[in-house]
Amino acid sequence: MGRAPCCDKANVKKGPWSAEEDTKLKSYIEQHGTGGNWIALPQKIGLKRCGKSCRLRWLNYLRPNIKHGGFSEEEDRIICSLYLSIGSRWSIIAAQLPGRTDNDIKNYWNTRLKKKLFGKQRKDHHQQQQQATRRGNALRHHGTVNKSNSAIPYWPQQQQFPVAPSYYNNMLSSDHINPIENLSKFGAQFMEQSVYNNNNANGYGNGYYFPLLQGQSSSQMVDLENYDMGFDDPRRVLCGFEFLYGDHHNQIMGTSNSHGYEMGPLISSCPSNYEAMLQDLSTTTQEYDTHLKIMDSNAV
DNA sequence: AAGTGGCGCAACCGCCCCGCC
DNA sequence: GGGCGGGGCGGTTGCGCCACT
Structure with a gap:
């Protein structure tokens, strides 16, 4: 059995609010407040509206200092x-x-x-x-x-890499947040490691993912052996998304030790089908490089 | 002129939370 | 402690407008 409805659905008006209804509701609340009971409010004012509807109308439209549109x-x-x-x-x-x-x-x-x-x-x-x-x-x-x-261009097209697999979630103790997935959603770029180094001689196999650094194109090689930038290195940014790392910084970016740089655990493993997903991408590396150039020129 | 599809927004729906009795 | 009910919230829908065919 479901719970009782909050109002008599048959006798309440639905749909857009009229100017008269707005005026009634606004003037009443401005003079008397809500009285702590939205359900009883419409009866007091003589509005044939559900109390929840009144609350929504007030909060979203009628209350003072509401801004609409024009997000900065x-x-x-x-x-x-x-x-x-x-x-x-x-x-x-x-x-x-x-x-x-x-x-x-x-x-x-x-x-x-x-x-x-x-x-x-x-x-x-x-x-x-x-x-x-x-x-x-x-x-x-x-x-x-x-x-x-009115002639502003449509949203710029963002190169989309496939999101990281969900089983990464298990590696996080705190919650369900998957940093790579989220960073990817927000435009952060990750490159499959084999793009840079195919010989695996350094112990890194295919299927490891690097953050694509700012100003770095996918065609540029990264020498893993010398890939030892410190945490303060200004190159260590993810196209401006580094502020989103939060507590997962080390898990994504890895750590430096006496042997050099180690990728974080969230980057250094992935399912075998991830590579196939990458191959399915219709956007080519060349297109992506072009996209980067456009982004750079827009940033100037 | 009429039909169609995309878009943005207001409003509704239903679930969950939490305080009160 | 448990049920009830109002408030709060996120997801979804409906509708009007516009451009295009």
Whole structure:
């Protein structure tokens, strides 16, 4: 047996709120507060709405100092880093962004930011133009940007490497977070070790994964024997995603010892089919190098 | 002009948490 | 301690708008 509904579903109005309903709800709460009981609130005001609906309307739209749309780069960055840390706990993320609601951030993530970060399959130029036009129109329609911004290009395409296998999770004591998977989602690049060194003479076999360092293209070889940069080496960055390592830094990046550099355990093992996944990638190394150059030129 | 598909957003649904009795 | 019920939350859906065919 399910629990009783919070209101009489047959006698409540659903769908978009009218201006009159908004006014009623807003003026009442501003004068009397919620009274600590949302369920009873609509009856007091004379609204044929579910209490939960009233709460949602107030929190997401009517309460003061709410911002809609127009997310800044800084807000993007905060959302991304928090999402990586805590996942889809939108209320907590929203608490870090004054004026933003969890619903707004959730929508923003699902409709735009996710695409920006995950990238999409490469589409032909025509399709990208189409999407840019449509998005610009949509933004104009909702009044979030002015016309001068309507021609902003579609989200840049992000090179996608397959995510690390889930059994890495077992190697983490704290929680379910899989750093490689998450870093990959956010654009961090990992290269299969055999790309750099095929002879395995140093004890590293195929199927080991290196973070692709900033400014480094997949065509550049890395000499494992001399791959001994310290933790403070400025080259040791993952295209700007190093701030996302958190507690898993050593597990990803490994440690230095008297023999030189050792990859972290999360990089130094993988299932045999991972290589096959890599081979299935349609994007070639050349395309990726081009992508890097574009990123570099955009960064200037 | 009509149909179609993509997109973004508001709102709903249903589950879980937690305080109260 | 256990049940109840309101609040809170994340996932999902519905709808309007627009461009394109």
